[in-house]
Amino acid sequence: MPDLNALETIWFAAIVLLWGLYFVLEGFDFGVGMLMRRVRRDHDDRRVALHAIGPTWAANEVWAVIAVVAMFGAFPGWYGAWASALYLPLTLILLSLIARNLAIELIGKREDARWRAAWERVLAIASTLAPFLWGMAWSAVVWGVAMRGGDVVASPLDVLSPYSLAGGVAYVLLARAAGAAFLTLRTAEDVRAAAAAQLRITAPLTAVCVAGFLAWTLDAAPGSPGVVGWIAAAGCLGALVTLGVAGAVGARRGAAGAVGGAAVADRGAAGAGRGAAGAIGGTAAADRGAAGAFGAACAAIALLLASWFALLFPAGIAGADGGPALPLADAAAGSYSLWLMTGVTVLLLPLVVGLQAWSYWLFRHRITRADVGAPPPSPVDLVARIAGGRAAGGAPDTGAVAEAGPGARAAAPGDARAIPRGPGFRRRRAT
Amino acid sequence: MNSLDLARWQFGLTTLLHFAVVGISIGLVLHVAWMQTRWHRTGDERYLRLTRFYGKLMLLSFAVGVVTGILQSFQFGMNWSRFSAYVGDVFGAPLALEGLGAFFVEAVFLGLWMFGWGRLPRRLHLACVWIVAGAALLSAYAILVANTWMQHPVGYELVDGRARLTNVLPVLFNVNVGLTTAHVLFGALLAGTTIVLAVAAVQLLRGRDAEVFRPVVAFGLKVGLVAAIGAATFGHFQGMLALKQQPMKMAAAEALYETESPAGLSLFALAGISTDPGRLLVDVKLPVALSVLNDFSTSSTVRGIDELQAEAEARYGPGDYTPVVGLMYWSFRTMVGGGTALIGIMAFGLWLLWRGSLFGGGVGARRYLRLLLLAPALPLLAQAGGWILREGGRQPWIVEGLLRTDVANSPNVGLLAVALSLGGYLLVYALAFLFAGRTAVHEVREGLEGEHSLSPAPGAEAGRRSSSSSDLALTY
Numbered sequence: 026m027p028d029l030n031a032l033e034t035i036w037f038a039a040i041v042l043l044w045g046l047y048f049v050l051e052g053f054d055f056g057v058g059m060l061m062r063r064v065r066r067d068h069d070d071r072r073v074a075l076h077a078i079g080p081t082w083a084a085n086e087v088w089a090v091i092a093v094v095a096m097f098g099a100f101p102g103w104y105g106a107w108a109s110a111l112y113l114p115l116t117l118i119l120l121s122l123i124a125r126n127l128a129i130e131l132i133g134k135r136e137d138a139r140w141r142a143a144w145e146r147v148l149a150i151a152s153t154l155a156p157f158l159w160g161m162a163w164s165a166v167v168w169g170v171a172m173r174g175g176d177v178v179a180s181p182l183d184v185l186s187p188y189s190l191a192g193g194v195a196y197v198l199l200a201r202a203a204g205a206a207f208l209t210l211r212t213a214e215d216v217r218a219a220a221a222a223q224l225r226i227t228a229p230l231t232a233v234c235v236a237g238f239l240a241w242t243l244d245a246a247p248g249s250p251g252v253v254g255w256i257a258a259a260g261c262l263g264a265l266v267t268l269g270v271a272g273a274v275g276a277r278r279g280a281a282g283a284v285g286g287a288a289v290a291d292r293g294a295a296g297a298g299r300g301a302a303g304a305i306g307g308t309a310a311a312d313r314g315a316a317g318a319f320g321a322a323c324a325a326i327a328l329l330l331a332s333w334f335a336l337l338f339p340a341g342i343a344g345a346d347g348g349p350a351l352p353l354a355d356a357a358a359g360s361y362s363l364w365l366m367t368g369v370t371v372l373l374l375p376l377v378v379g380l381q382a383w384s385y386w387l388f389r390h391r392i393t394r395a396d397v398g399a400p401p402p403s404p405v406d407l408v409a410r411i412a413g414g415r416a417a418g419g420a421p422d423t424g425a426v427a428e429a430g431p432g433a434r435a436a437a438p439g440d441a442r443a444i445p446r447g448p449g450f451r452r453r454r455a456t
Numbered sequence: 457m458n459s460l461d462l463a464r465w466q467f468g469l470t471t472l473l474h475f476a477v478v479g480i481s482i483g484l485v486l487h488v489a490w491m492q493t494r495w496h497r498t499g500d501e502r503y504l505r506l507t508r509f510y511g512k513l514m515l516l517s518f519a520v521g522v523v524t525g526i527l528q529s530f531q532f533g534m535n536w537s538r539f540s541a542y543v544g545d546v547f548g549a550p551l552a553l554e555g556l557g558a559f560f561v562e563a564v565f566l567g568l569w570m571f572g573w574g575r576l577p578r579r580l581h582l583a584c585v586w587i588v589a590g591a592a593l594l595s596a597y598a599i600l601v602a603n604t605w606m607q608h609p610v611g612y613e614l615v616d617g618r619a620r621l622t623n624v625l626p627v628l629f630n631v632n633v634g635l636t637t638a639h640v641l642f643g644a645l646l647a648g649t650t651i652v653l654a655v656a657a658v659q660l661l662r663g664r665d666a667e668v669f670r671p672v673v674a675f676g677l678k679v680g681l682v683a684a685i686g687a688a689t690f691g692h693f694q695g696m697l698a699l700k701q702q703p704m705k706m707a708a709a710e711a712l713y714e715t716e717s718p719a720g721l722s723l724f725a726l727a728g729i730s731t732d733p734g735r736l737l738v739d740v741k742l743p744v745a746l747s748v749l750n751d752f753s754t755s756s757t758v759r760g761i762d763e764l765q766a767e768a769e770a771r772y773g774p775g776d777y778t779p780v781v782g783l784m785y786w787s788f789r790t791m792v793g794g795g796t797a798l799i800g801i802m803a804f805g806l807w808l809l810w811r812g813s814l815f816g817g818g819v820g821a822r823r824y825l826r827l828l829l830l831a832p833a834l835p836l837l838a839q840a841g842g843w844i845l846r847e848g849g850r851q852p853w854i855v856e857g858l859l860r861t862d863v864a865n866s867p868n869v870g871l872l873a874v875a876l877s878l879g880g881y882l883l884v885y886a887l888a889f890l891f892a893g894r895t896a897v898h899e900v901r902e903g904l905e906g907e908h909s910l911s912p913a914p915g916a917e918a919g920r921r922s923s924s925s926s927d928l929a930l931t932y
Contacts, residue, residue, distance in 0.1 A: 083566065087555070105538065105544075116873075373552075373557050384568055
């Protein structure tokens with residue numbers, strides 16, 4: 026297979042970086058969407074969770090477009106073959122992303138419980154489907170696609186294989202864990218407690234399953250990982266261990282408010298160093314656990330992706346059943362164009378990353394119910410909820426009640442049309 | 457019908473719908489930015505209420521613009537893999553500029569603007585909406601650079617059957633790009649302005665907040681007239697340029713089969729239903745007018761389809777080099793007719809305003825306001841006509857003179873795959889337009905928010921602060 030020159034190799038690395046950014050950043054947004062039904066009691070809780078990603082999710086999503094455009098410009102042949110080979114998953118991804126965007130934009134636009142419940146369901150389904158398909162799509166590329174002379178000859182259904190389905194599940198689990206940790210860090214009160222509970226279950230499960238998937242990848246996928254690939258895979262494994270430990274132990278101890286969480290927190294902090302969580306990490310033990318889990322989940326996503334790309338290199342798409350792969354060197358753009366894109370990117374990318382970091386910093390405070398215009402839970406609420414919460418089926422989902430002041434929510438009888446609680450939601454005192 | 461035809465339908469339909477929304481978004485964000493600036497400068501509470509009211513519509517329009525736009529960056533590779541491999545070298549830089557410099561910036565600052573009410577310092581918050589507007593304009597420019605290269609390829613050489621970029625400057629800056637960008641942006645401003653006017657007309661007809669919406673109508677009519685004349689002027693120069701760069705497109709747009717000197721302007725033509733009827737059944741012509749329009753001269757020659765077809769065959773070998781004449785002819789007339797009607801509507805409104813009868817509540821004034829309710833349809837029709845002419849008139853080429861459309865699609869993607877994806881997109885687009893449209897209608901019915909004071913202390917930090925429901929009306 027022909028070798029890539031230095032500039033082409035840099036662009037390949039840049040594309041890996043861009044896909045990594047996208048999978049990590051949109052990953053926890055997907056996770057928040059998946060968990061929406063499990064962390065909210067009423068619409069105000071839903072708004073708390075949405076506001077945690079509110080100002081930043083749209084920019085996170087743009088990284089997909091930027092990664093795709095980078096492939097288009099730097100390796101036009103790769104982009105064309107990749108997108109047409111992945112026709113089925115990409116079509117469904119686009120439909121899911123469209124549905125998801127609409128759900129987020131429209132869910133709060135009407136004071137209507139049925140409207141909100143319907144969009145919430147759309148959000149949950151689309152937020153699960155999209156990462157599943159993304160994981161499946163890249164797994165299929167790593168597993169191999171039938172090619173002849175630089176053109177894909179596989180049918181759209183050929184991307185379905187046990188390995189690619191497992192890859193989809195792996196990314197869904199990672200996104201879910203990252204989302205749960207993100208919500209634990211970024212929200213307060215009940216949403217946070219529910220998210221911490223989710224993290225405690227999801228983190229160890231994710232760690233075990235994804236570690237298994239990683240082993241399968243290294244064992245059976247065509248291509249050799251090389252030194253970079255082995256380092257990435259080892260890092261991924263480390264991140265998964267950290268995720269499991271920090272998520273399971275840290276979240277539980279922290280949520281219980283145990284003093285003994287300090288040791289776990291240290292381990293959690295080590296995980297935090299791997300990801301962006303350090304910036305967000307709080308001081309409480311629970312936060313350290315969640316920050317560790319968040320950083321570890323993000324690192325695991327990025328390193329899993331890095332392992333895949335290391336397996337592919339220097340091809341862009343692996344060949345099926347030992348058939349020819351797509352050599353990147355043949356698919357690359359000319360050096361004039363690559364230098365030009367390098368110039369544009371060097372000028373704009375730091376600006377763009379800085380902007381995004383700044384927007385996270387501006388909206389760094391924890392989202393409480395007060396932030397979304399709802400009264401904080403009062404003792405009257407708690408008593409009423411414990412006494413009659415289950416029978417009443419949660420608080421009525423109307424804005425009018427939310428504006429009536431503390432205590433009003435408890436006083437209002439639960440109406441039958443209110444949305445039932447998500448099946449996984451557990452009543453829990455705010456910590 | 458094969459997968460190529462369906463892929464063309466898919467690109468055409470999804471892009472037309474996307475561009476319709478994007479045009480409205482660009483127009484609306486400029487109006488909203490201007491309203492917020494007025495509030496910032498004068499402290500006039502009316503403009504704060506207007507900013508937030510039109511801001512909600514703008515956000516809905518951006519939301520639909522984003523969902524219909526995500527598709528575009530994937531569609532090239534999915535349905536047009538050979539085209540992608542051919543042009544990727546050239547498209548890389550403009551699209552990278554669009555992604556990093558425009559789309560991304562837009563997403564970040566739109567989020568800041570939505571969630572920044574009462575949290576960000578006022579000046580910074582105002583800057584956010586202007587940055588969104590600037591990014592939207594840059595985005596349109598970058599996409600038009602790529603599109604113009606397909607009409608008028610420059611700055612490249614052919615290596616291994618692919619275009620290789622050799623000089624980006626003529627790609628970024630040429631007369632075609634400049635005229636097209638000006639034309640499209642004036643059209644977008646016009647589309648947004650008709651929405652602003654129609655929504656204001658609804659409120660005036662219902663007698664609500666008249667003192668707030670009257671200045672909106674007065675200002676909107678002026679902007680609308682300028683935008684409509686601007687779009688028409690630049691469109692005219694585009695036509696003159698196309699006559700040199702893509703004469704077949706213009707001949708088809710005029711259904712001019714035989715070369716004429718001086719050429720007459722066709723007012724109404726009919727022919728048999730066919731993609732290339734060859735001869736016209738009816739053709740009402742204004743003598744010499746086309747030569748005057750094209751060249752400001754009474755004697756210039758305009759070449760006809762027959763001559764151009766023969767010329768193309770001599771140059772590229774046997775084949776059909778004529779676009780669908782009837783479609784081009786009527787698309788062109790839809791565009792020109794819509795634009796002309798808008799100039800008339802805006803001018804008439806300004807005349808009513810100047811006479812002082814526009815807000816008098818008389819029968820004529822009310823009829824005019826009802827007419828404004830229909831005005832938003834015109835820019836959309838004109839824009840669709842314009843794009844069908846620009847892209848359809850280039851056929852059979854996907855890149856003028858270099859790459860034919862029928863060899864540019866993905867060889868491995870079959871009819872069923874394209875059909876299913878097209879069905880899926882049309883379904884979700886329909887739902888998106890339906891739900892966003894219903895929500896927009898709902899917002900318009902609700903009217904302005906009550907008077908309240910959103911006045912964060914200057915230099916306020918984005919810290920902990922509980923919000924009222926009015927702060928959050930623009931968020932999720």
